[in-house]
Amino acid sequence: SQTIHQWPATLVQPVGSPLSLECTVEGTSNPNLYWYRQAAGRGLQLLFYSVGIGQISSEVPQNLSASRPQDRQFILSSKKLLLSDSGFYLCAWITGGAGDTQYFGPGTRLTVL
Amino acid sequence: ILNVEQSPQSLHVQEGDSTNFTCSFPSSNFYALHWYRWETAKSPEALFVMTLNGDEKKKGRISATLNTKEGYSYLYIKGSQPEDSATYLCAPSSGTYKYIFGTGTRLKVLA
Numbered sequence: 001s002q003t004i005h006q007w008p009a010t011l012v013q014p015v016g017s018p019l020s021l022e023c024t025v026e027g028t029s030n031p032n033l034y035w036y037r038q039a040a041g042r043g044l045q046l047l048f049y050s051v052g053i054g055q056i057s058s059e060v061p062q063n064l065s066a067s068r069p070q071d072r073q074f075i076l077s078s079k080k081l082l083l084s085d086s087g088f089y090l091c092a093w094i095t096g097g098a099g100d101t102q103y104f105g106p107g108t109r110l111t112v113l
Numbered sequence: 114i115l116n117v118e119q120s121p122q123s124l125h126v127q128e129g130d131s132t133n134f135t136c137s138f139p140s141s142n143f144y145a146l147h148w149y150r151w152e153t154a155k156s157p158e159a160l161f162v163m164t165l166n167g168d169e170k171k172k173g174r175i176s177a178t179l180n181t182k183e184g185y186s187y188l189y190i191k192g193s194q195p196e197d198s199a200t201y202l203c204a205p206s207s208g209t210y211k212y213i214f215g216t217g218t219r220l221k222v223l224a
Contacts, residue, residue, distance in 0.1 A: 032210050043216035044157070044202060051210055059211070090156055099145040099206035104156035 001107065002027035006091050006105040007037040013112055019064075019078040021108050026072070031093040033074040035066055052076060063089030085110045119203060119215035123203050133189040134218040136203030140184035144208035148177055148188055151200040151217065160188075160201075193222040204208050 003026045011083045013019060023029050035047040047057045048066035056066050063082060074091060091105040118137045126132045136146070145164045149157040161170040174191045179218040189196055200217040 034212070036214075044151075044214040046212060047212070049210055058214060059212070093208075099208050101159045101162050102157075102204075103159065104214060107156050 002093075002095070002103070004091060004093055004103060004105040006108050008108060009054045010062045010108065010109045011111070013081050013110065015083055016113055019076070019081050019085070019110070020112055021076040021091075021110075022091055023074040023076075023105055025093050028093070028095045029048070029059055029071060029090075031095050033068065034092040035074065035076050036092065037087045038090070039084070042087075044090070054110065081111050081112045114165055115205065117205060117213055117215040119201075119218050121218060122216065123219040123221070125223060128193060128195060130193050131189065131191045131220075132193055132220065133187050134220075136186045136188070136201075136205075136215055138184050138186075138205040138215075142207040143181045143184075143205065145206045146181075146186050147206065147212075148178055148186070149172065149204065149214075151202055151203040152199040153199075157202060166219045182204070190216075193220075194222050195222045198222045 005024050007022055032082050034049045036044050037047055038044050040104045046094050049057050050068045053068055053071055090101040094102050096101045120135050127221045145162055147162050150158040150160050151157040161177045163179040168179040170177050175190045179186045188201055198221050200219045202214050204212050204214045
């Protein structure tokens with residue numbers, strides 16, 4: 001069966017520090033991968049998605065970036081965190097066609113102080 | 114699909130009450146409509162995916178309907194229980210790999 005992993009589960013970082021969040025999927029190949037963020041009191045915001053290795057679509061201009069170095073690995077990064085980067089970060093995947101159901105990882109709670 | 118609205122934003126109901134909420138979306142370029150249930154500190158869980166106008170889906174006490182011509186979907190919960198407390202998200206898709214979620218309806222069921 002397919003599973004999705006995210007780590008770390010929680011993270012507290014100072015403003016200006018770098019960030020690296022990792023998402024990996026098991027039990028499937030060629031997944032479409034997504035990064036979302038929920039800021040406090042807000043909805044689920046699409047940050048990036050990827051339809052293949054090295055292919056990244058950015059949805060929101062910000063100081064975050066994403067990379068997909070391997071088929072089942074998706075990384076969210078920042079060189080310098082802002083207070084506004086605090087939130088709950090979710091990775092998701094689909095294996096079917098566009099419009100298919102998304103399945104979410106357990107999430108990472110990021111607090112920037 | 115950019116304008117996805119969910120209403121109400123939040124509601125409180127008593128245990129045993131039935132309730133419903135709405136997801137509104139542009140009817141053009143419609144491909145599918147997804148409903149998710151999101152409990153605090155957990156990840157969203159898929160409830161339904163609907164594609165055809167007039168579709169109705171049911172899972173236990175939860176059901177959903179879809180009207181693609183006018184661009185809305187209803188989610189119904191019959192006999193609400195405290196464990197139904199969660200945020201319910203809808204996400205219409207235009208058939209691309211980009212998904213846009215509504216802001217959700219936060220449901221609190223009081224025992």
